[in-house]
Amino acid sequence: MRAALQPGNAVKQLVLLLAAVLALVPTIYMVVTALKSDEEYAIDKLGFPHAPVLENFRSVLVDSPFVYWMLNSAILVAGAVLLSTTISVLGAYAIATMPFRGRDTLLTVSTSLMAVPPVVMIVPLFVLYTRLNMVSTYSGAILIYAGLITPFSVYLLVTFFRTVPRELYEAAHIDGAGQFTILMKVVLPLSLPALVTLVVVNSLYVWNDLLIAIIFMQDDAKRTLMAGISVFSGRYNNQVPLTMAGMVIASAPMFILYVLFQKQFIRGLMSGAIK
Amino acid sequence: MTPPSRLTPYLYVLPLVALLAFVFGYPLLRIFEFSFKMVRGIDGPWIGLRNYQLVLGQSLFWESVLHNLQLLLAIPVMVGISLIVSVLLSERVAGWKLYRIIVFVPFVLAIPIVAVVMKRMFQFSGPVNEMLRWMSLDFMALDWIGSSDVALWTVMILIIWRESALGIILFLARLLSLDESVIEAAKIDGANWWHRLWHIILPEMRGVIEFYVVVSVITMLAAVFSYIYIMGGGRGGPGTSTEVVELYIFNALIRSSLPGIASAASVMLFLVTGVLIFLLFRVRRRAEAT
Numbered sequence: 042m043r044a045a046l047q048p049g050n051a052v053k054q055l056v057l058l059l060a061a062v063l064a065l066v067p068t069i070y071m072v073v074t075a076l077k078s079d080e081e082y083a084i085d086k087l088g089f090p091h092a093p094v095l096e097n098f099r100s101v102l103v104d105s106p107f108v109y110w111m112l113n114s115a116i117l118v119a120g121a122v123l124l125s126t127t128i129s130v131l132g133a134y135a136i137a138t139m140p141f142r143g144r145d146t147l148l149t150v151s152t153s154l155m156a157v158p159p160v161v162m163i164v165p166l167f168v169l170y171t172r173l174n175m176v177s178t179y180s181g182a183i184l185i186y187a188g189l190i191t192p193f194s195v196y197l198l199v200t201f202f203r204t205v206p207r208e209l210y211e212a213a214h215i216d217g218a219g220q221f222t223i224l225m226k227v228v229l230p231l232s233l234p235a236l237v238t239l240v241v242v243n244s245l246y247v248w249n250d251l252l253i254a255i256i257f258m259q260d261d262a263k264r265t266l267m268a269g270i271s272v273f274s275g276r277y278n279n280q281v282p283l284t285m286a287g288m289v290i291a292s293a294p295m296f297i298l299y300v301l302f303q304k305q306f307i308r309g310l311m312s313g314a315i316k
Numbered sequence: 317m318t319p320p321s322r323l324t325p326y327l328y329v330l331p332l333v334a335l336l337a338f339v340f341g342y343p344l345l346r347i348f349e350f351s352f353k354m355v356r357g358i359d360g361p362w363i364g365l366r367n368y369q370l371v372l373g374q375s376l377f378w379e380s381v382l383h384n385l386q387l388l389l390a391i392p393v394m395v396g397i398s399l400i401v402s403v404l405l406s407e408r409v410a411g412w413k414l415y416r417i418i419v420f421v422p423f424v425l426a427i428p429i430v431a432v433v434m435k436r437m438f439q440f441s442g443p444v445n446e447m448l449r450w451m452s453l454d455f456m457a458l459d460w461i462g463s464s465d466v467a468l469w470t471v472m473i474l475i476i477w478r479e480s481a482l483g484i485i486l487f488l489a490r491l492l493s494l495d496e497s498v499i500e501a502a503k504i505d506g507a508n509w510w511h512r513l514w515h516i517i518l519p520e521m522r523g524v525i526e527f528y529v530v531v532s533v534i535t536m537l538a539a540v541f542s543y544i545y546i547m548g549g550g551r552g553g554p555g556t557s558t559e560v561v562e563l564y565i566f567n568a569l570i571r572s573s574l575p576g577i578a579s580a581a582s583v584m585l586f587l588v589t590g591v592l593i594f595l596l597f598r599v600r601r602r603a604e605a606t
Binding site: 049050053054056057060061063064065067068070071074086087125127128129131132134135136139140141144147150151153154156157158159160161162163164165166167168169171172184185187188189191192195220245248249250251252255256267270271274275281284285288291292295296299303306307310311 | 331427446488589
């Protein structure tokens with residue numbers, strides 16, 4: 042009760058309110074503007090639309106390949122997250138539960154790779170991919186994305202697997218279960234929260250990335266949503282409401298997921314904030 | 317039952333090692349090799365330090381470096397904002413869960429999307445200037461995007477807006493894990509809010525603040541491509557006023573097809589971030605120890 046009576050409470054509310062408004066301003070502007078016609082936006086840039094129009098959304102969906110871009114992004118997200126999670130689960134399980142030579146070195150190296158900026162890896166990979174004709178292929182980009190998100194996955198999973206009580210492993214061992222069975226039947230079901238966190242954080246990373254997308258998915262047909270946006274916004278530079286309709290559509294999937302799965306997202310972001 | 321074998325752990329980590337070797341190991345070795353070669357297509361002759369001389373002799377490269385360094389100025393602002401908001405949230409004031417959902421939003425939205433939106437907001441005839449004029453602050457209605465003196469600062473506003481959300485997330489995670497009894501005890505002892513913040517909460521947060529600062533330095537020097545690419549119209553514009561080292565590497569590789577030059581710049585960027593990553597580890601060990 043004391044806290045509620047403190048004089049600073051109004052100030053605290055005011056500061057948080059200000060922060061919340063600032064955090065939301067671009068989203069509000071984006072949605073409001075998308076509902077305006079070009080004429081209305083030319084006269085009134087700040088107000089709410091008097092006669093909301095949906096024409097901008099129709100134009101974007103019909104005249105631009107937004108849906109294809111989203112599909113491409115979704116393919117990369119699914120492929121990279123699946124590949125990285127599988128590889129990381131196996132690796133992290135061994136690192137967390139089995140003694141072997143080089144274990145600590147592997148974990149240290151993997152963890153430090155988390156902080157290496159992707160830009161320093163692109164030159165040789167691009168040269169290699171050009172030679173192997175792997176530029177603008179799904180598998181090529183999936184491989185790179187999977188690699189980039191794996192150090193974080195390993196770090197998180199090792200930390201989690203180490204918290205699983207040893208008795209559980211030992212009990213399963215005595216029952217005659219092999220390592221792989223223990224992993225699948227005992228450890229993974231327990232790790233569901235950690236796995237959800239991983240999927241959330243890693244999907245967000247791949248979906249939102251621009252650098253790799255723009256270099257390794259150059260074909261028009263293979264463009265991801267983020268790379269598509271950069272083209273789209275350049276092409277319709279003067280049609281602000283149309284551009285904003287595109288941005289609303291582009292941000293909708295992650296926004297809806299965020300609203301639906303706040304708890305998982307917030308837990309994911311708080312444990313995955315290292316990225 | 318499979319007999320326990322000494323090979324088993326290696327089978328489990330083999331895919332992991334292979335993937336990391338391909339995506340990190342191979343490129344990190346190759347940039348060093350390429351940086352000493354005149355690469356045309358896939359390979360080329362050794363040319364010693366020529367690439368480095370070319371890069372270091374180019375004023376555009378130094379201008380890019382300067383812009384990256386200028387972005388570091390955003391970090392103190394980010395730390396300040398993150399601290400204030402996260403401390404207030406951690407006090408669980410009325411509605412804190414809703415506030416938390418909202419202030420995390422900048423981190424959920426993709427950088428390219430926000431950059432497109434912000435660019436329109438800050439146009440000369442856009443809503444930001446409209447608002448400033450309405451408030452009779454005409455002198456502040458700058459050409460945020462189109463003027464080469466202002467453009468980088470505008471990008472910095474966007475970076476602060478988004479990266480502060482990361483700071484809030486990190487700091488809040490730390491604050492919520494603090495032992496509440498210590499803070500309660502201080503309250504009972506009659507320590508006021510500022511006193512508790514300064515003498516109890518901040519010392520506990522030292523590790524996570526240091527961690528955030530080092531991560532942010534790496535971001536400012538080597539991970540602002542998405543911001544710059546969209547805000548600067550793909551070219552670091554207007555002119556070269558928002559050109560950064562990442563874009564320099566991108567241009568050398570993709571637009572000029574000079575992998576050797578791009579590698580020399582990559583090597584230098586990698587060495588600088590390498591030092592920072594080493595620092596990061598030391599900071600993190602300390603953060604985990606506290």
